[in-house]
Amino acid sequence: MLHEIPVERIGPAGQVMADAVGTCVHCGFCLPTCPTYDALGEEMDSPRGRIFLMKEVLEGNLPIDEAVPYIDRCLGCVGCVTSCPSGVEYGELLTPFRATAEQVRKRSPFDRLLRRFVLETLPYPRRFRLAALLGRLARPLRRLVPGRMGDMLGLLPARIPPSERLPEVFPHQGQRRARVALLVGCAQQVLAPEINWATIRVLSVNGVEVVIPRGQTCCGALAAHTGAAWQARRFARANLAAFPDDVDAILTNAAGCGSGMHEYPLWLAGQPEEDAARRFAGRCQDVSKFLDELGLQPPPALAEPLRVAYHDACHLAHAQRVRDQPRRLLRSIGNIELVEIPRGELCCGSAGTYNIEQPEIAHQLGSEKARSILWTGCQAVATGNIGCMTQLATHLELEERPLPVYHTMQLLDMAYRVEHGASNGVPGPETSEAATASATAE
Amino acid sequence: MPFNELLSDLAALYPSDRLLTAAAQIMPYESDGLTAFRGRPSGVVLPVTADEVVETVRLCHRHDVPFMARGSGTSLSGGSVPVPDGLVIGLNRLNRILRYDPLHRVAVVEPGVINLRVSEHVAADGLYYAPDPSSGPVCTIGGNVAFNSGGVHCLKYGMTANHVLGLKCVLPDGEVVTLGGESLETVGPDLIGMFAGSEGLFGIALEITLRLLPRPEVYRTFLAAYDTLSAAGDAVSMVVASGLLPGAMEIMDRLAIDAAEAAVNAGYPADAQAVFLVELEGPREEVAAEEVRLMKLLDDSGATEIRVAKDDAERLTFWKGRKSAFSAVGRLSPDFIVQDGVVPRSRLGEALGEIERLSQEFGIRVANVFHAGDGNLHPLIMYDGRVAGALENAERLAGEILRLCIRMGGSITGEHGVGLEKRAYLGEMYEAADTRTMFAIRDAIDPKSLANRGKMLPDAEAPALASHGAHPLEQQGVISRM
Ligand SMILES: Cc1cc2nc3c(=O)[nH]c(=O)nc-3n(C[C@H](O)[C@H](O)[C@H](O)COP(=O)(O)OP(=O)(O)OC[C@H]3O[C@@H](n4cnc5c(N)ncnc54)[C@H](O)[C@@H]3O)c2cc1C
Ligand code: SF4
Numbered sequence: 065m066l067h068e069i070p071v072e073r074i075g076p077a078g079q080v081m082a083d084a085v086g087t088c089v090h091c092g093f094c095l096p097t098c099p100t101y102d103a104l105g106e107e108m109d110s111p112r113g114r115i116f117l118m119k120e121v122l123e124g125n126l127p128i129d130e131a132v133p134y135i136d137r138c139l140g141c142v143g144c145v146t147s148c149p150s151g152v153e154y155g156e157l158l159t160p161f162r163a164t165a166e167q168v169r170k171r172s173p174f175d176r177l178l179r180r181f182v183l184e185t186l187p188y189p190r191r192f193r194l195a196a197l198l199g200r201l202a203r204p205l206r207r208l209v210p211g212r213m214g215d216m217l218g219l220l221p222a223r224i225p226p227s228e229r230l231p232e233v234f235p236h237q238g239q240r241r242a243r244v245a246l247l248v249g250c251a252q253q254v255l256a257p258e259i260n261w262a263t264i265r266v267l268s269v270n271g272v273e274v275v276i277p278r279g280q281t282c283c284g285a286l287a288a289h290t291g292a293a294w295q296a297r298r299f300a301r302a303n304l305a306a307f308p309d310d311v312d313a314i315l316t317n318a319a320g321c322g323s324g325m326h327e328y329p330l331w332l333a334g335q336p337e338e339d340a341a342r343r344f345a346g347r348c349q350d351v352s353k354f355l356d357e358l359g360l361q362p363p364p365a366l367a368e369p370l371r372v373a374y375h376d377a378c379h380l381a382h383a384q385r386v387r388d389q390p391r392r393l394l395r396s397i398g399n400i401e402l403v404e405i406p407r408g409e410l411c412c413g414s415a416g417t418y419n420i421e422q423p424e425i426a427h428q429l430g431s432e433k434a435r436s437i438l439w440t441g442c443q444a445v446a447t448g449n450i451g452c453m454t455q456l457a458t459h460l461e462l463e464e465r466p467l468p469v470y471h472t473m474q475l476l477d478m479a480y481r482v483e484h485g486a487s488n489g490v491p492g493p494e495t496s497e498a499a500t501a502s503a504t505a506e
Numbered sequence: 507m508p509f510n511e512l513l514s515d516l517a518a519l520y521p522s523d524r525l526l527t528a529a530a531q532i533m534p535y536e537s538d539g540l541t542a543f544r545g546r547p548s549g550v551v552l553p554v555t556a557d558e559v560v561e562t563v564r565l566c567h568r569h570d571v572p573f574m575a576r577g578s579g580t581s582l583s584g585g586s587v588p589v590p591d592g593l594v595i596g597l598n599r600l601n602r603i604l605r606y607d608p609l610h611r612v613a614v615v616e617p618g619v620i621n622l623r624v625s626e627h628v629a630a631d632g633l634y635y636a637p638d639p640s641s642g643p644v645c646t647i648g649g650n651v652a653f654n655s656g657g658v659h660c661l662k663y664g665m666t667a668n669h670v671l672g673l674k675c676v677l678p679d680g681e682v683v684t685l686g687g688e689s690l691e692t693v694g695p696d697l698i699g700m701f702a703g704s705e706g707l708f709g710i711a712l713e714i715t716l717r718l719l720p721r722p723e724v725y726r727t728f729l730a731a732y733d734t735l736s737a738a739g740d741a742v743s744m745v746v747a748s749g750l751l752p753g754a755m756e757i758m759d760r761l762a763i764d765a766a767e768a769a770v771n772a773g774y775p776a777d778a779q780a781v782f783l784v785e786l787e788g789p790r791e792e793v794a795a796e797e798v799r800l801m802k803l804l805d806d807s808g809a810t811e812i813r814v815a816k817d818d819a820e821r822l823t824f825w826k827g828r829k830s831a832f833s834a835v836g837r838l839s840p841d842f843i844v845q846d847g848v849v850p851r852s853r854l855g856e857a858l859g860e861i862e863r864l865s866q867e868f869g870i871r872v873a874n875v876f877h878a879g880d881g882n883l884h885p886l887i888m889y890d891g892r893v894a895g896a897l898e899n900a901e902r903l904a905g906e907i908l909r910l911c912i913r914m915g916g917s918i919t920g921e922h923g924v925g926l927e928k929r930a931y932l933g934e935m936y937e938a939a940d941t942r943t944m945f946a947i948r949d950a951i952d953p954k955s956l957a958n959r960g961k962m963l964p965d966a967e968a969p970a971l972a973s974h975g976a977h978p979l980e981q982q983g984v985i986s987r988m
């Protein structure tokens with residue numbers, strides 16, 4: 065699509081943004097995979113419409129505040145990137161656009177406060193843990209708390225697990241096949257520490273030594289995708305410094321973090337660290353991709369047959385194009401029957417802070433996803449992202465069918481532990497606990 | 507201002523989130539799949555019931571405001587570029603399947619239902635909806651009816667009009683009529699045939715009764731590679747001459763193959779100058795017999811490689827490359843025009859040679875993707891809109907290709923419609939008397955020219971049949987280019 069975006073005036077991200085617009089041929093192939101278009105059926109809430117709006121803003125034909133409501137409703141799920149035959153890198157347009165919008169937009173004092181609170185809490189496990197515990201206490205007061213703050217309380221899980229410090233190095237079993245560094249995620253550490261334990265145990269069984277660098281911070285995705293570019297850059301720099309060079313790969317087990325870390329070169333475009341960021345991003349991988357390429361030690365079968373629906377986390381399937389690998393891993397477990405969820409490419413509505421910012425759409429997408437999952441007749445759900453796990457568990461419970469929701473690594477871990485027995489000296493809390501539904505079900 | 511008066515009436519009909527007038531709300535509706543044109547409407551409404559559509563059309567008629575029905579905006583001929591200062595009626599929320607009768611194999615759908623959803627909905631009963639435009643996952647049945655759209659499988663089964671049994675529509679003056687019924691046999695004039703392909707000029711389709719077909723027992727999909735495009739063209743002629751009737755016959759040239767590969771990794775042969783996709787379908791024994799004949803034919807046609815899809819997944823991959831080819835060309839060139847013309851299929855090789863010559867003469871790359879079985883060419887003319895004069899040059903080439911089609915006894919559109927883009931060529935294809943008849947029919951149905959004004963028919967007030975350069979509406983400053 066022809067445009068007159070003044071690339072130089074916009075700064076380092078100008079060219080990538082202009083390229084995304086230029087590559088869009090306005091064909092509409094992205095419409096059916098866009099969850100907001102599916103929910104709202106209007107052009108300005110579609111990828112094609114948003115690209116058009118951003119183009120008009122960048123060209124100076126439309127004041128940014130007029131376009132922002134429609135950009136805000138975008139989940140950043142990049143389902144549109146998967147379905148676009150023309151190769152439009154929508155995410156590379158959206159992220160810098162949101163950062164620009166953040167600088168000029170006017171927010172109400174309450175909005176500002178809420179945003180500050182989220183950005184100052186969620187990325188820091190200790191603060192988040194404290195806030196979550198307090199939030200649990202405050203739950204009876206939920207109805208007294210104004211709108212979205214109350215919604216936030218509703219999203220907290222029924223139980224905040226105790227924290228248990230992860231080791232700095234976790235040894236491999238048998239012959240060493242690789243050495244990796246793991247990003248342990250921030251909210252995940254608080255809400256579901258068992259996912260990290262499952263991950264390191266599965267890696268270990270497969271002969272992989274796991275390093276958990278102490279200086280690591282939040283990946284920064286939450287900040288970047290809500291337009292807080294400065295904070296995202298700070299986190300990215302900290303992680304560039306914290307992760308060692310002498311490992312075969314840098315692994316993530318939360319899709320959102322993985323896709324965030326792949327965006328470091330974009331966040332640090334035009335900064336002295338840009339090249340380092342590119343090398344770093346090149347070494348980042350989702351744990352499922354890594355294990356699939358390494359070749360899994362054949363896991364023993366589960367004790368009972370289990371029909372599992374695999375849910376594609378957007379930031380794994382669309383942003384990192386990791387679709388087949390986790391499915392292959394799960395299929396290698398005997399007694400698991402893997403089923404596909406209809407219209408599986410649609411986002412479940414979890415997407416970072418979307419639940420808080422756009423509760424109605426998030427709710428609609430969540431319940432549609434839960435119904436599609438139940439349609440498959442599965443007994444459990446597997447996915448690769450903590451955010452999705454919470455959202456799915458919440459909405460399955462709302463449908464009064466609270467199926468267990470597992471991380472892919474948890475199911476693998478379960479299988480290996482069948483063989484080894486849970487007490488072969490492997491530390492860490494029980495792993496088989498699936499995501500628990502939030503209190504909204506009350 | 508008639509629009510302001512209309513607006514206050516519409517405000518009584520629609521809640522504010524379905525009556526769009528703010529710049530950010532209406533700008534995204536400014537153009538369709540042909541981005542060379544855009545037009546700014548005064549407003550957009552998003553009805554959720556057929557009654558709302560009817561009432562809206564009545565109000566437009568009362569206030570003399572032109573309107574345009576819009577499906578998914580995938581038209582490739584400017585057909586869904588809004589009438590400037592008119593009203594856009596967005597039908598996307600009218601997306602229910604109203605009735606489905608597997609026994610009689612009919613489905614009654616609202617106009618905003620997505621083409622592919624129909625087949626998905628009926629798949630469990632072994633049925634499907636045959637017309638399969640490449641834009642099937644996106645475009646609406648309403649848009650398909652308006653353009654009488656086709657697809658790769660229309661070779662055997664015909665275009666949209668052959669699959670619409672009944673239509674309920676609102677005419678441009680607000681009268682609601684029902685055309686056809688539930689059977690293919692109708693008495694009297696073929697009114698559905700007239701409405702299908704009328705490009706929104708005769709009103710808005712509100713309910714569409716579709717004919718469903720039983721899914722063929724088996725499909726056998728072949729991919730043959732050739733050293734030259736004309737060899738592939740000749741293979742088509744051989745298949746046609748043999749009396750075989752495949753469900754689909756498609757050709758893509760090297761550039762189109764490159765684009766499709768980049769988009770979906772269809773695994774097409776890396777060094778072929780053209781691939782020919784042929785699909786046999788039907789009862790198992792019949793297909794098995796045909797397969798032997800087809801294989802021999804392809805062998806004799808000088809194919810450098812022949813593959814047969816080994817399962818349904820591979821079959822879908824073969825087709826996926828073909829179906830994403832248009833948009834995928836966006837990877838090769840920032841801008842392009844998808845042309846749509848028809849030549850008699852016996853002259854396919856000749857037409858392709860001529861397009862090749864024109865491409866060299868103009869110094870413009872042209873990728874070719876086409877429904878070989880019915881001679882429907884889709885040259886994709888690539889240009890860089892940022893280079894001064896490039897669009898005009900590309901349009902001149904597009905025009906020459908259309909003239910070529912007319913000269914060879916073909917047509918200026920196979921399935922994408924006339925829209926804005928090809929109005930100027932209608933006069934070249936038809937005699938003056940034919941065009942006068944078309945106007946007479948339009949004037950009888952829509953004397954105020956409210957429904958999709960300015961599309962398809964070269965307007966009396968803008969008779970300049972300019973074959974290239976600025977569009978007449980553009981010269982008047984009514985529409986502008988992106
Ligand atoms: C990548 C790509 C591939 C394509 N492939 C094909 C192909 O293989 N075959 C093919 O035939 N076409 C193809 N097309 C063109 C296009 O998809 C079809 O013309 C399609 O039918 C348009 O449907 P739509 O819902 O997008 O309609 P729109 O573009 O929104 O509208 C098209 C026209 O229909 C009118 N209209 C819409 N709804 C109604 C209604 N309910 N009543 C009356 N008029 C109405 C509009 O006013 C407009 O004039 C392709 C387009 C793209 C972008
Ligand atoms: S599919 Fe890609 S090229 Fe087509 S409209 Fe969407 S973003 Fe643009």
Ligand code: SF4
Nearest residue numbers: 098138139141142144
């Ligand atoms: S990122 Fe997701 S929500 Fe946003 S436009 Fe793309 S598909 Fe739609």
